[in-house]
């Protein structure tokens with residue numbers, strides 16, 4: 504559990520973060536979003552004491568970070584940044600094993616951990632262990648950066664725009680990898696990104712910052728359904744909000760039982776998103792789709808008319824709250 508209570512940070516007299524109060528439960532994935540300069544990276548760096556907060560309290564599992572030895576604190580917290588920060592003259596294996604070696608693990612245990620992490624991150628040992636950072640693609644280097652951050656099995660991961668420099672396809676692959684890792688490892692993750700789709704896709708908790716303060720926090724769906732003001736609305740995509748909401752929703756949660764009529768030609772799978780289903784309807788000029796399971800067996804149908812009606816009802820309901 505990470506807790507920040509009334510935390511502020513001033514550089515000279517200028518505030519970068521002001522009176523920030525935030526609680527991130529154990530095992531949650533929290534994304535910090537907001538326009539450039541709003542204090543996201545500063546917040547991250549105060550948690551591992553790369554920066555000292557000017558006032559307020561930061562606690563990990565109820566213990567003030569001021570009470571930790573800074574070196575030990577950073578070993579409890581993995582840190583991943585955009586340009587990886589790998590040592591250029593060390594090969595991949597040596598880079599990944601950095602923290603366990605600092606912790607004076609026996610060599611055999613370090614080697615075993617490095618191999619385990621390379622396997623976990625899809626980096627075959629025979630191919631990558633002896634490569635140097637300049638011999639890696641951006642995506643591969645970023646995987647090594649994540650492996651290194653995980654090496655001493657920290658319970659917290661701080662990630663500052665980790666995939667910011669990657670092309671969209673590699674970025675999506677690494678997002679997928681991170682989701683799979685998180686499903687297995689249940690780390691407490693604080694993730695800074697400029698990419699709203701990335702934040703919506705990965706996060707359990709979304710925190711929107713502006714001018715050093717939090718303007719709204721909640722689940723991605725709750726923010727999409729009810730942004731607190733026009734700033735959050737436009738950050739979340741403005742007119743695109745409906746589609747972003749659709750990309751967080753699965754077809755299976757909106758399908759109706761199969762009707763007595765002939766099934767629609769176009770098929771969508773239960774696990775696909777509503778956004779993909781809507782895109783199919785536009786592409787195939789149809790107002791309903793047959794929903795199939797993983798064996799391609801029809802299990803229901805999805806109707807555009809019903810989706811619009813449900814969206815309208817949800818909006819009416821959120822107005823009443």
Ligand SMILES: Nc1ncnc2c1ncn2[C@@H]1O[C@H](COP(=O)(O)OP(=O)(O)OP(=O)(O)O)[C@@H](O)[C@H]1O
Pocket residue numbers: 514518519537538539540541542543544545546
């Ligand atoms: N070391 C520093 N010295 C002085 N001012 C700083 C320092 N680091 C950050 N700042 C200032 O603090 C404010 C917040 O910076 P920060 O890097 O936290 O923002 P950010 O939201 O992460 O921005 P970006 O999305 O562009 O990375 C900015 O106005 C920045 O100029």
